[in-house]
Amino acid sequence: MKYSLIVPIYNTFDYAKNIIDWFVLEADQRSTQDVELILVDDGSKQGPTYKIEHDQIRLVHKENGGVSSARNVGIDHAKGGYILFLDSDDSYQSGIFDHLDQVLHDHAGIDSVLFSFKKVSQDSSDTALNVAERVSGEQALSKFLTKEIRLHVCGLMVSRQLLTQNQLKFDESLHFSEDVLFIIDYLSLAKHCYISDEILYYHVLRSGSAINSPLTQKDTTHIDAFERISLQAKMLAREQDVNFFISTCYINLIKFLVKNKTQDKSVFDKIVTNNQYLFGQVDPKMNRYSLIVMVFRVLFRLDGFTNYQLLRRLSYTGAR
Numbered sequence: 001m002k003y004s005l006i007v008p009i010y011n012t013f014d015y016a017k018n019i020i021d022w023f024v025l026e027a028d029q030r031s032t033q034d035v036e037l038i039l040v041d042d043g044s045k046q047g048p049t050y051k052i053e054h055d056q057i058r059l060v061h062k063e064n065g066g067v068s069s070a071r072n073v074g075i076d077h078a079k080g081g082y083i084l085f086l087d088s089d090d091s092y093q094s095g096i097f098d099h100l101d102q103v104l105h106d107h108a109g110i111d112s113v114l115f116s117f118k119k120v121s122q123d124s125s126d127t128a129l130n131v132a133e134r135v136s137g138e139q140a141l142s143k144f145l146t147k148e149i150r151l152h153v154c155g156l157m158v159s160r161q162l163l164t165q166n167q168l169k170f171d172e173s174l175h176f177s178e179d180v181l182f183i184i185d186y187l188s189l190a191k192h193c194y195i196s197d198e199i200l201y202y203h204v205l206r207s208g209s210a211i212n213s214p215l216t217q218k219d220t221t222h223i224d225a226f227e228r229i230s231l232q233a234k235m236l237a238r239e240q241d242v243n244f245f246i247s248t249c250y251i252n253l254i255k256f257l258v259k260n261k262t263q264d265k266s267v268f269d270k271i272v273t274n275n276q277y278l279f280g281q282v283d284p285k286m287n288r289y290s291l292i293v294m295v296f297r298v299l300f301r302l303d304g305f306t307n308y309q310l311l312r313r314l315s316y317t318g319a320r
Contacts, residue, residue: 002034003097004160005084006074008067009041012088013048019086020052026097027056035097038077042070068170068178075163083158086201090154093200100157103194107134111162112186112193114140115155117201128152132197137190141237144187145245147289153179155201162189175218177225177249184229188236214317215262220270222253226277243280247293250277254296257315268316272308275300 005023009016016039023037037057041047043064052059062073071085082100086092093099103113119126128150135143143149162168166189171178187193226246233242253271262268278297284290303310 001036001079001081003082003084003100003157004036004038004074004078004080005086006038006040006071006078007086007088008070008074009039009044009088010064010067010070011044011046013044013046013050015089017048017050018091019088020054020057022091022094023057024054026094027054030097034080036078036080038074040070040074040077042066066172066175068172068174072169072172075160075169078160081160083160083163084154085156086154087203089204089206091202091204093198093202096200099196099198099200103196107192107194109192110134110194111159112137112140112190113157114149114151114193114195115157115200116197117150117152117155117203118199119203119205121205127199128155129199130195130197132195134192134194137187137193138236140190140193140195141184141187141233142241143195144183145233145237145241147245147248147287149195151183152201152203153183154203156183156186158186159190162186171228174225174228175221177222177229180249181225181229181232184233188232214260215257215267216264217267219256220267222249223270223274223277226250226274230277240281240283244282244290244293246277246280247282247297248289250275251292251296254311258311261315261317263316263318265316265318268312272311275304 007016007019020037027033027035033056035056039052039057039059041059041061043062058077060073060077062070075083100113104110114130116130117128119128130149144151168185168189170182174181226249230242230246233245257268257271278300282293
């Protein structure tokens, strides 16, 4: 088996039907049966309303434990030399396996492929188009941390051998940012990576998803992940690069807070009191992301003089 595609499912069998139909077409056009689709039912309250009948598709049932737990079960069941992860409401470009075949043929010794991708919502789209090149895992990690490339865990082909040899899995104790931690852990182990300029992954942002809901204590596990991410990344990458990456993650969390609000004062307080993640030493650079970090630091310090009154008005909807 060459490729294993793992899809966690929690009450999203309707969305997964699109992946199943796509996969059947992809698998049937290949000359050998070297791809498999592993659907991990993470304790859904309702199963599929359709039959799944294909030799290269397996449906694995488990108790509800979250997306990381489901992905880990998929890794345990995978038989392919390479593993890909896809969320049930997202999609891959037709011909993705053929493209991966070509990359592996043209670049001997590659253990990882990093895709370009597109984020799609009802009214907008955002393309993350990376420059094609072959790099080491250490170089890929540095480029990811400094925003030279953009990467999503579903836009990554990983080596099953690297995962099993190093006992690398998703951290099930984290509710958010566990995918970022996995990417950093994996790139720390990878030897030879190919960055693809082909848009192979489409990340669909649904209006009813958790990413569009008010923040709760569960969302503050982003904060819990920052220290773990920082410690792991600094084992291989430059401290300034890691600090820069964590600063951008913190800024994204603040943007998330302002966009979706919170009614829980403890959520607001935990995010604000951990602002040290915004102020780590970084290299001064004249690019868009560096300017955003610098401007945000100034604004955050100014608002701090008033006990973050502006941020409170913008994001906190509870009793004042």
